[in-house]
Amino acid sequence: NGTGDAKNSILTRLETLDVDYQLIDTEEKRKKIIQKLLTKEILSIDTETTSAEPMEAELVGMSFSDTENQAYYVPVPPEREEALKIVNEFRPLYENVNSTKVGQNIKYDILVLQNYGVEVKGELFDTMLAHYVLQPELRHNMDYLAEIYLHYQTIHIDELIGPKGKNQKNMRDLPPEEVYKYACEDADITLKLKNVLEEELKKQGVEHLFYEIEMPLVRVLANMESNGVRIDTEALKQTSEHFTARLQEIEKEIYELAGETFNIASPKQVGEILFDKLKIIDKAKKTKTGQYVTSEEVLESLRNKHEVIGKILEYRGLKKLLGTYVDALPLLINPRTGRIHTSFNQAVTATGRLSSSNPNLQNIPIRDEDGKEIRKAFIPDDGCEFFSADYSQIELRIMAHLSEDKNMIDAFLSGYDIHAATAAKIYKIDIKDVTPDMRRKAKTANFGIIYGISIFGLAERMNVDRKEAKELIDGYFETYPQVREYMDKSIQVAREQGYVETIFHRKRFLPDINSRNATVRGYAERNAINAPIQGSAADIIKVAMARIYERFQSYKLKAKMILQVHDELNFSVPEAEKEFVQQIVIEEMERAYRMHVPLRADCGWGKNWLKAH
Structure with missing residues (x-):
């Protein structure tokens, strides 16, 4: 392990630090620590559990830190009744609205504690998401962040429970004496990371994105995951x-x-x-x-x-x-x-979209009949209907907004079908005379061009020869000259800065934009054009989700948001709330961001996902 030693010598480890980590294992100690922590404005929290799946995990212990190099670990016994007793003692701490709760992937802790009847209240600060906003392409796990930002090597979980595999122990198999340092370190490191990342967010000018868009979404996703879907x-x-x-x-x-x-x-x-x-x-x-x-x-x-x-x-x-x-x-x-409880991952994609896993619901093929069969199996709660709302052509609308192309903006403002309007302009005919085939080609061009598709790619997609594809692209840029300018400018900006941004300043770094390899460079150029568009769409739906959730909460509605698939939101809604829910959802989706063209949302109802969408 020669390389490892060299690396370790630069990183500090727990043994070398002067820390105060305490095992809080009596009622008296618990009382004292709760009193002390209730007055703090910032509290770093972490849970040790039996499983990585929050809906199945049982609590093994809770750790807290309010000051760097100081942390406390409270073991939780396996019997549910006993466990609830101890967790309840800490309820005032978790439910204290006046303290900011800091966590690494705090959605997980929120879900675990919720299964013990505790609601985590107050402002949230998630170190994983802070890093995601700063460096979307990199890893965001705590061990890695500690190394990069604190030059510190954490105790890795494998040192306690062994490597992944069928013989891996879980936290419950270890006595608290063996767990507490590891658990305290987690809470302490998370607090230290917050102090560093907070400054970084300021420096990079992404505070709004983090505090106003990503953090409010954490509760929404926790709620969706715990709702689950039938x-x-x-x-x-x-x-x-x-x-x-x-x-x-x-x-x-x-x-x-x-x-x-x-x-x-x-x-x-x-x-x-x-x-x-x-x-x-x-x-x-x-x-x-x-x-x-x-x-x-x-x-x-x-x-x-x-x-x-x-x-x-x-x-x-x-x-x-x-x-x-x-x-x-x-x-x-x-x-x-x-029910099924999908995990919505907020820190995975480079573009800012959410992803989902176990099961991944975002790649059910919807175009073909077979994929539709699967959507039929998603059903609402008893006495409820399935409601689905999705943005209409949000990416093209964002393209119109970002490029400020007069013709494209006009087409959207006049309420025309954008693909027919595009066809009419390219083929220089009246919109009434556009054939379905012309519309289909214009639609392929509309979407293809957003993604920086080549003449060759377009020809292949439309089953036409390259000459016709070239004419189509030329006609397209003649129709929408500012779209062309936007595309060139995006590539230019990426070359100069090394990144492009969405409307809310989410960055996408493109180190390959100046590559000598044409294929690699071409890929980066397409991303330079598309990332601000796809990323802005992702930002906008996140804003809408948080606002819809807030309004559902404030009216104490029984309706539940259950799924998000990119531009689409799905709900289970009691009969009595149908009209109100539809009004709220459409309003908030269409009002999430003001652009040169209106945002439009379509919706449908049904007894399952397929019927509603």
């Missing part, structure tokens, strides 16, 4: 049978078309069938190990060369839906609540 397991069972039968049919068809049986799930065998046996193209791409490449992209581009390819793609799509959703969703239902 799943119609019967419907999924039927879907499973239906999909499985179709898979067997497709399998037969593939074997017939290929003239032999093989393992469709094996990329190697698929490659051999397509390129050695059927010789679909002469020079097929190979990997370093000499295997044929049969990625989705490659197969999509060969789709019209042989009908077996479409079937293989269909087979893969169905198999993925079955594995990822149809058969997996019922297993994710929490036995205690009877």
